[in-house]
Amino acid sequence: MLLRSRNDALVLLVLVNTLFFRSSALELTTRASLPDPLVFTPDQNWDGIDGQWNSFTLRVGTPQQFVRVFPATSSQQTWVVQPGGCAYTDNFGSCNEQRGWTFNISASSSWDPIGNFSTGVESELGYDSAAEYGYETVGIGGLGEGGPTLLNTTVGAMMSLAYFIGIFGLHPKSTNFSSFNEPSPSYMTMLKDEKKIPSLSYGYTAGNQYRLDKVLASLTLGGYDSSRFTPNDLSFSFAPDNERDVVVGLQAITASSTGQENQTLLAEPVTMYIDSIVPEIWLPTAACEKFEQIFGLVYDVGTDLYLVNETLHQTLLSMDPNITFTLGRTTSGGQTIDIVLPYAAFDLTAQPPYQGLSNSSLYFPLRRGSNSTQYVFGRTFLQEAYLTVDHERQSFSVSQCVFREDAQQKILAIKPLQASSNASGSGGGDQGLTKGAIAGIAIGTVGFILAVLALAGLVWRNRHLKAKLGRRISSAADGSHAGSEGIEDQGPNLMSKAELDGSSTGHEKWPMEFKAPNPEEVDASQTQIYEMQGDVPEGAEVDGRQLSEKEGMLYRERKYNGTDLEVSPVTPTAPPEYQRRAAPVNGCDVRRVPLRDGGTHGVSPITPVSDCSSGRWTRRRFSFEEEDGQHEL
Ligand SMILES: *[C@@H]1O[C@H](CO)[C@@H](O)[C@H](O)[C@H]1NC(C)=O
Ligand SMILES: *[C@@H]1O[C@H](CO)[C@@H](O)[C@H](O)[C@H]1NC(C)=O
Ligand SMILES: *[C@@H]1O[C@H](CO)[C@@H](O)[C@H](O)[C@H]1NC(C)=O
Ligand SMILES: *[C@@H]1O[C@H](CO)[C@@H](O)[C@H](O)[C@H]1NC(C)=O
Ligand SMILES: *[C@@H]1O[C@H](CO)[C@@H](O)[C@H](O)[C@H]1NC(C)=O
Ligand SMILES: *[C@@H]1O[C@H](CO)[C@@H](O)[C@H](O)[C@H]1NC(C)=O
Ligand SMILES: *[C@@H]1O[C@H](CO)[C@@H](O)[C@H](O)[C@H]1NC(C)=O
Ligand SMILES: *[C@@H]1O[C@H](CO)[C@@H](O)[C@H](O)[C@H]1NC(C)=O
Ligand SMILES: *[C@@H]1O[C@H](CO)[C@@H](O)[C@H](O)[C@H]1NC(C)=O
Numbered sequence: 001m002l003l004r005s006r007n008d009a010l011v012l013l014v015l016v017n018t019l020f021f022r023s024s025a026l027e028l029t030t031r032a033s034l035p036d037p038l039v040f041t042p043d044q045n046w047d048g049i050d051g052q053w054n055s056f057t058l059r060v061g062t063p064q065q066f067v068r069v070f071p072a073t074s075s076q077q078t079w080v081v082q083p084g085g086c087a088y089t090d091n092f093g094s095c096n097e098q099r100g101w102t103f104n105i106s107a108s109s110s111w112d113p114i115g116n117f118s119t120g121v122e123s124e125l126g127y128d129s130a131a132e133y134g135y136e137t138v139g140i141g142g143l144g145e146g147g148p149t150l151l152n153t154t155v156g157a158m159m160s161l162a163y164f165i166g167i168f169g170l171h172p173k174s175t176n177f178s179s180f181n182e183p184s185p186s187y188m189t190m191l192k193d194e195k196k197i198p199s200l201s202y203g204y205t206a207g208n209q210y211r212l213d214k215v216l217a218s219l220t221l222g223g224y225d226s227s228r229f230t231p232n233d234l235s236f237s238f239a240p241d242n243e244r245d246v247v248v249g250l251q252a253i254t255a256s257s258t259g260q261e262n263q264t265l266l267a268e269p270v271t272m273y274i275d276s277i278v279p280e281i282w283l284p285t286a287a288c289e290k291f292e293q294i295f296g297l298v299y300d301v302g303t304d305l306y307l308v309n310e311t312l313h314q315t316l317l318s319m320d321p322n323i324t325f326t327l328g329r330t331t332s333g334g335q336t337i338d339i340v341l342p343y344a345a346f347d348l349t350a351q352p353p354y355q356g357l358s359n360s361s362l363y364f365p366l367r368r369g370s371n372s373t374q375y376v377f378g379r380t381f382l383q384e385a386y387l388t389v390d391h392e393r394q395s396f397s398v399s400q401c402v403f404r405e406d407a408q409q410k411i412l413a414i415k416p417l418q419a420s421s422n423a424s425g426s427g428g429g430d431q432g433l434t435k436g437a438i439a440g441i442a443i444g445t446v447g448f449i450l451a452v453l454a455l456a457g458l459v460w461r462n463r464h465l466k467a468k469l470g471r472r473i474s475s476a477a478d479g480s481h482a483g484s485e486g487i488e489d490q491g492p493n494l495m496s497k498a499e500l501d502g503s504s505t506g507h508e509k510w511p512m513e514f515k516a517p518n519p520e521e522v523d524a525s526q527t528q529i530y531e532m533q534g535d536v537p538e539g540a541e542v543d544g545r546q547l548s549e550k551e552g553m554l555y556r557e558r559k560y561n562g563t564d565l566e567v568s569p570v571t572p573t574a575p576p577e578y579q580r581r582a583a584p585v586n587g588c589d590v591r592r593v594p595l596r597d598g599g600t601h602g603v604s605p606i607t608p609v610s611d612c613s614s615g616r617w618t619r620r621r622f623s624f625e626e627e628d629g630q631h632e633l
């Protein structure tokens with residue numbers, strides 16, 4: 001070969017390298033230094049007044065105060081309950097325990113106050129609460145569990161009953177407390193910045209008490225636990241609204257009960273948001289009415305709950321229905337997956353003061369939603385479904401959980417999106433190619449030459465063997481036999497090592513074990529199917545495809561629901577701005593849902609920041625006194 005300059009040689013080397021090797025040596029070194037995923041081990045506790053849910057422990061403040069929380073897929077903040085949150089009862093001790101231990105701001109020396117704001121999560125469902133915000137030290141896990149501790153993280157201390165115990169936000173978006181200060185980063189972003197997790201992603205399932213001998217929740221930050229679910233090959237792209245991104249199309253609901261024909265419960269397909277902050281499943285009112293018909297549920301107007309008495313409970317137990325939710329990327333057509341919930345998943349107990357209840361009661365965790373802003377799959381659904389969310393690629397998957405006595409945790413990492421582009425961009429200088437990259441290319445090229453030699457060797461050997469033994473071609477050409485001896489396997493073996501980059505540390509492409517879809521259905525998030533570098537679409541193309549998928553979803557949304565989702569601009573060429581896309585928090589927007597018995601229990605003595613004190617907020621200290629009338633639905 002005649003090469004006129006060093007540049008030509010490089011171009012050729014790059015070409016060879018891209019065509020035949022999935023990762024350059026440079027990328028390998030970048031990935032080898034990635035941190036492992038963080039497994040956030042749950043407690044043995046089951047908390048909540050809207051059912052019983054497995055909780056997690058955080059260490060908050062200086063000195064540490066321990067609080068129990070639920071993971072919240074829709075929030076980016078940590079929320080704790082203040083002692084004032086027990087003002088509704090005379091028994092502080094039992095309330096303190098029931099609310100997962102309260103956090104006393106005055107007892108912490110590291111609390112750095114920000115101000116009072118509304119939490120603003122799921123306000124469409126009436127969930128708004130006020131909280132006193134500050135920067136505070138928060139550690140993951142109980143004493144001696146070795147979880148990381150981060151300083152200056154965003155914490156909201158609430159008193160309201162809207163959220164009964166605290167939460168640990170899994171969303172990586174940041175919070176804007178005011179338009180003139182820097183947005184405050186989320187806990188997840190800080191974990192990644194401090195190299196505690198490999199990427200802005202997580203895997204979560206809520207656990208349940210009815211399978212085996214109680215199944216604890218599972219939460220993996222920066223990866224997922226592949227032992228907890230049956231993988232499927234359907235992966236979803238985020239919906240465009242970052243306040244409502246983990247959205248699936250719900251195409252059908254089917255009930256199969258003992259001794260009865262299967263029945264469909266959903267007349268019109270809808271889009272559903274998956275949010276672990278919400279306990280119930282919120283469905284269109286028409287679908288709820290179908291549930292009422294089939295199962296004999298009766299809507300309690302006083303509490304907005306489907307309370308279940310002992311008679312009805314026995315009937316439901318004997319029917320023992322399985323409810324199948326059929327999910328797709330959109331509300332009709334395309335590939336679908338089924339998530340099946342047994343009746344046991346719906347057999348929950350509500351306790352006072354939930355929804356103004358005065359006595360504990362069994363209830364069926366189904367809620368009436370009036371439009372697409374209110375259709376939500378809550379924790380009830382996540383008892384049987386495993387949710388893997390990759391915020392960097394803006395994609396997620398939902399899978400049916402498996403429950404095995406002998407299940408061994410198998411944690412797999414989700415890689416960061418920008419690890420490789422960052423590495424080749426940094427320290428590049430004017431030449432464009434760094435010494436590292438050149439070294440990588442050189443190594444790759446040597447590998448290529450070896451591969452060619454090995455291939456030649458293989459061909460020779462195959463012919464040789466063929467002549468002798470007849471048929472051993474296919475297995476010899478298959479690169480997966482990494483363990484075989486001899487120079488023959490050297491080529492394929494080298495390649496598979498490059499593909500598995502960092503597999504020794506448990507990092508695999510996400511979601512590694514999912515099957516390859518049809519070429520037409522290739523989704524931006526399903527990068528696992530590409531065998532070689534040359535097949536992987538560039539970043540811009542990836543985003544472009546995501547956009548068109550989202551546009552399609554919007555279109556269908558308009559067509560089938562007559563509603564219009566808010567479109568946030570996604571530039572096909574720019575990397576997703578997930579880290580700095582902030583959620584607005586409006587201090588003037590303090591609202592809360594009053595208790596059903598007329599709001600005599602004052603539990604939210606939080607006023608909004610003084611900047612907003614134009615008129616009505618200055619007159620009274622207790623926001624609920626003013627808001628009661630206005631927000632009774
Ligand atoms: C909170 O901490 C302060 C300071 O340590 C203490 O005076 C106060 O009694 C505590 N409040 C509660 C409810 O424990
Ligand atoms: C936390 O915030 C305080 C006050 O803004 C600041 O003094 C301190 O340096 C910060 N600590 C870290 C680790 O950023
Ligand atoms: C958040 O604050 C920054 C300035 O710090 C501002 O540029 C941005 O528009 C704000 N975002 C929202 C959603 O308010
Ligand atoms: C519900 O599903 C379980 C597990 O798949 C099965 O054993 C049971 O027979 C099903 N029940 C009905 C009524 O279909
Ligand atoms: C009823 O639904 C179950 C679960 O979806 C399915 O296995 C079964 O075949 C269905 N039966 C009929 C008669 O369609
Ligand atoms: C139980 O509830 C069902 C339907 O909600 C109702 O028809 C029945 O009278 C109730 N039974 C008792 C004993 O309250
Ligand atoms: C609540 O329970 C108490 C004692 O069991 C009973 O006296 C009372 O009537 C119940 N209240 C309601 C509203 O059912
Ligand atoms: C959806 O329904 C809720 C409750 O009825 C209502 O407050 C909200 O405005 C509705 N949103 C839309 C977009 O129609
Ligand atoms: C990528 O580079 C940017 C700017 O140099 C930096 O802020 C960011 O932390 C880097 N990301 C990673 C994953 O290293």
Ligand SMILES: *[C@@H]1O[C@H](CO)[C@@H](O)[C@H](O)[C@H]1NC(C)=O
Pocket residue numbers: 113114115116132605606607608609610
């Ligand atoms: C926030 O509300 C609490 C409770 O009402 C009050 O003590 C505190 O001063 C308020 N903080 C700010 C910054 O307004």
